[in-house]
Amino acid sequence: MSDTFEPVIIGFTCNWCSYRAADLAGTARVKYPPNVRLIRLMCSGRLDPTFVLHALANGADAVMITGCHPGECHYIEQNYKALRRFLLLRRTLAGMGIEPQRVQLVWASAAEGARLAEEIARIVEEVRALGPLHWPTSTDLYGKPFSEEEAFSVTKETSAPAEVNA
Amino acid sequence: MSANEKPKFAMYWAAACGGCEIAVLNIGEKILDVDANFDVVFWPVAMDAKYKDVEAMPDGYITLTLFNGGIRNKENAEMARLLRRKSKILVSFGSCASEGCIPGLANLSSRQEILDTAYGTLTTDNPDNIRPQYSYAAPEGELHIPEFLPFVQTLDQIVPVDYYIPGCPPESHQIGAVVDLVIQALQGKAQLPPPGSVIGAGGSTVCDDCPRKRHEKKIKEFVRIQQIKPDPDLCLLEQGVPCNGPATRNGCGALCPQAGAQCIGCYGPAEGVTDYGARLITAFASVIDADDPQEIERILDGLPDPVGQFYRFNLAASLLRAAKPAFTGK
Ligand code: SF4
Ligand code: SF4
Ligand code: FES
Numbered sequence: 001m002s003d004t005f006e007p008v009i010i011g012f013t014c015n016w017c018s019y020r021a022a023d024l025a026g027t028a029r030v031k032y033p034p035n036v037r038l039i040r041l042m043c044s045g046r047l048d049p050t051f052v053l054h055a056l057a058n059g060a061d062a063v064m065i066t067g068c069h070p071g072e073c074h075y076i077e078q079n080y081k082a083l084r085r086f087l088l089l090r091r092t093l094a095g096m097g098i099e100p101q102r103v104q105l106v107w108a109s110a111a112e113g114a115r116l117a118e119e120i121a122r123i124v125e126e127v128r129a130l131g132p133l134h135w136p137t138s139t140d141l142y143g144k145p146f147s148e149e150e151a152f153s154v155t156k157e158t159s160a161p162a163e164v165n166a
Numbered sequence: 167m168s169a170n171e172k173p174k175f176a177m178y179w180a181a182a183c184g185g186c187e188i189a190v191l192n193i194g195e196k197i198l199d200v201d202a203n204f205d206v207v208f209w210p211v212a213m214d215a216k217y218k219d220v221e222a223m224p225d226g227y228i229t230l231t232l233f234n235g236g237i238r239n240k241e242n243a244e245m246a247r248l249l250r251r252k253s254k255i256l257v258s259f260g261s262c263a264s265e266g267c268i269p270g271l272a273n274l275s276s277r278q279e280i281l282d283t284a285y286g287t288l289t290t291d292n293p294d295n296i297r298p299q300y301s302y303a304a305p306e307g308e309l310h311i312p313e314f315l316p317f318v319q320t321l322d323q324i325v326p327v328d329y330y331i332p333g334c335p336p337e338s339h340q341i342g343a344v345v346d347l348v349i350q351a352l353q354g355k356a357q358l359p360p361p362g363s364v365i366g367a368g369g370s371t372v373c374d375d376c377p378r379k380r381h382e383k384k385i386k387e388f389v390r391i392q393q394i395k396p397d398p399d400l401c402l403l404e405q406g407v408p409c410n411g412p413a414t415r416n417g418c419g420a421l422c423p424q425a426g427a428q429c430i431g432c433y434g435p436a437e438g439v440t441d442y443g444a445r446l447i448t449a450f451a452s453v454i455d456a457d458d459p460q461e462i463e464r465i466l467d468g469l470p471d472p473v474g475q476f477y478r479f480n481l482a483a484s485l486l487r488a489a490k491p492a493f494t495g496k
Binding site for chain 1: 274440441443444445447448450451452454456457459462463466469471472473474476484485486487488489490491493
């Protein structure tokens with residue numbers, strides 16, 4: 001992959017910890033790569049796996065989910081629920097051909113601005129190494145084989161595409 | 167339409183198994199109402215008709231078309247467009263047309279892999295490795311078969327659809343009720359629901375129709391139904407059997423859990439569910455009784471095929487729609 005690829009990563013952050021950690025990193029002028037677009041949730045337990053699928057289907061190269069450390073969730077145990085969803089989602093995505101590095105879960109308290117910045121930098125590098133996800137539903141590549149013109153060319157077909165003749 | 171001219175009816179199958187047609191024939195005497203109230207102008211399984219007959223019809227000529235089957239090849243796509251033009255009401259009939267269904271699971275594989283499986287495995291007697299050709303010069307002239315598209319699409323990914331009737335196949339009593347409704351509406355005695363609606367099904371989940379008792383019990387392992395003797399009165403999911411009831415639209419009357427088997431999701435996503443698999447991931451994650459990552463992973467090992475579990479009927483309609491090999495060809 002070329003050096004210029006800048007991954008787009010959607011970060012779903014918990015209001016009480018990691019969103020503040022990111023804020024803290026900002027106010028403390030800790031540098032971290034600008035590739036992560038943060039979306040604030042009230043808690044990692046609000047993370048519906050649908051959000052992750054939406055992000056990946058619409059052009060994100062990866063998703064970062066963050067929450068309070070185990071035992072520290074403001075809604076008692078919702079982050080454990082998030083953990084279970086995350087692990088099951090990751091297995092499902094593997095079956096779709098999406099690498100595990102593209103969906104990551106990070107625990108970070110409000111005081112861990114520097115650590116969150118490090119984690120973000122690590123994820124950005126891992127995703128950069130994988131290259132763009134470029135899921136076809138996010139591009140005009142998708143649907144192209146079904147253009148009106150092409151669908152009606154059935155009878156005009158003269159030769160088969162190589163992969164079917166192979 | 168003149169007074170003595172009946173509304174026109176058509177039914178077509180694209181990438182489907184034929185079960186939807188059987189389900190329509192299964193509506194019993196109601197089929198006589200169809201005949202009494204409609205002129206059947208095109209229905210390949212039941213009568214001889216040629217595509218060119220349909221092409222010759224004026225646009226909007228067919229009052230009601232039930233289209234079953236997904237879009238797997240160019241012929242399917244072409245017929246979807248043709249029947250859309252010729253029909254006033256186009257119904258996406260059954261799971262294949264609406265969400266890809268079992269044929270949609272081919273969206274996990276590339277075309278090459280599918281053809282290799284069909285024509286080149288050890289158990290296939292094909293010593294010359296003959297593969298389908300899109301065109302063939304026969305003595306009588308050039309023959310063509312339609313192109314096999316890279317992945318299965320749903321009918322509404324190709325053309326706009328007026329209504330959806332879910333199910334694999336739709337339950338006959340539900341089809342009967344829809345037939346009644348359409349006849350009543352044509353006679354001005356009833357109103358059709360707004361376009362885009364799901365008809366012939368309920369508005370909630372299979373769990374809501376399921377008589378098994380739920381106790382918010384959590385589980386330490388997933389089991390396959392043949393490994394246990396399930397309690398007939400308790401929720402299967404709470405006994406560790408991966409039941410898709412929580413994300414699946416009701417309409418069948420919760421047939422499978424009442425017969426002792428888990429719901430596998432043939433009525434598709436419940437009302438308001440964007441991604442069927444995502445809803446099930448949420449539902450399954452909340453019954454798992456573990457907080458430790460390793461323990462959770464151990465429990466998840468009991469679901470050996472998450473994509474098959476969560477998208478058995480819905481892959482082609484899911485947010486991701488296909489796995490990487492189908493998109494990339496590798
Ligand atoms: S999960 Fe299955 S067995 Fe349990 S209530 Fe729902 S449909 Fe019934
Ligand atoms: S219980 Fe589920 S799988 Fe069985 S018929 Fe109903 S919707 Fe289909
Ligand atoms: S409040 Fe932070 S994860 Fe729940």
